[in-house]
Amino acid sequence: MVAKINRWLDERTSWRQVWDTIFLRKIPKVNWFYTLGSASLFVALNQAITGILLTLYYVPTPDHAYDSVQYITTQVPLGWLIRGLHHWGASVMIVLVVLHMLRVILYGAYKYPREVTWFTGVILLLVVIGFGFTGYLLAWDKKAFWATTVGTSIAGTLPLIGDTILRIVRGGSEISAVTLVRFFGTHVWVLPAMLLILIGVHLFLVIRNGISAVPKRGG
């Protein structure tokens, strides 16, 4: 029955060819360090699922943000788990993408013909850091508030354009409801859209160019 449905679908969509290209492609003999990219993808998926769930209760306004987060953590069934997964997933994400990048650097995997994969990876790193920075404010507790005060002030130290950047990031001269909601919008709309597109290109190139082998000593 399942085989019949699969055949019916394959005849019309060639999904089997797509599946094989993605999952049954030839790869050189590699080691466990090559799983860091997939691990990052998995945690990104975790962040997406738990993040979407959090928005079902979270309210990005100064008078509700903190209370809604407390409600999720203490009242909603398994809310602590969903928030915990998102919270710890964020840290794990940073660790994994950095390790993934180190592997690519140390193995020289960024070289021809994989430069564009590397470029998209660099932007992806910035996007992931952006997720961390914007997400940190959303809990709207003291730590979030002051961390964002410090973080945005750092942007303000840029010569010439610093103050302009600071005001644009904060949506005014100080951290306010405007800051909170623009961080939220960036965190749940802008960055996910960028992440999705960049991961798409990144993975397409990984499959299109094949992955690099472990470099050999000498030669």
Add this chain to the structure above:
Amino acid sequence: MSDERKLSRRNFMQTAIWGIGGLIGIGFTVPAISYVVGHSLKGGQTETWMQLGPTSKVELGTPTLFTFSIQTQTGWITNTEQISVYVLSTDGRTYIAMSNICTHLACHIRWIAEQNQFFCPCHNGVFDISGNVLAGPPPRPLNRYDLKVEDGQLFVLFGG
């Protein structure tokens, strides 16, 4: 035992990956469902007798509006909600208490004295003085509260 029956490395990996993947999927889905459902299915208030006011306030033969407020907790927000009840007595000894919530789609009805009818502005539902449907879409008479009189004070059983 033929060779074909043996589990190949490929088949083992395939089964393991699908199995672990399935477990992870369940690990996300089950908490997600309980998280989404949340407190949506939890019952409302516990039943309590709410004091309306003195029986002397009730005009004989006219539904008299009483209001009281209750504290409600919705999500992380505590609200004060106004509840309105129409009390009717024709003889000054027996009383009935009717909800002011239309039985059609929960709009608030009001007493129109000139026409001697309750009227719901949302879809023109009309009820008579004791809450029976006269016209419009309401499917049943107005809900009634259990009512008691103690020391000249009216009480209704609210919640549950």
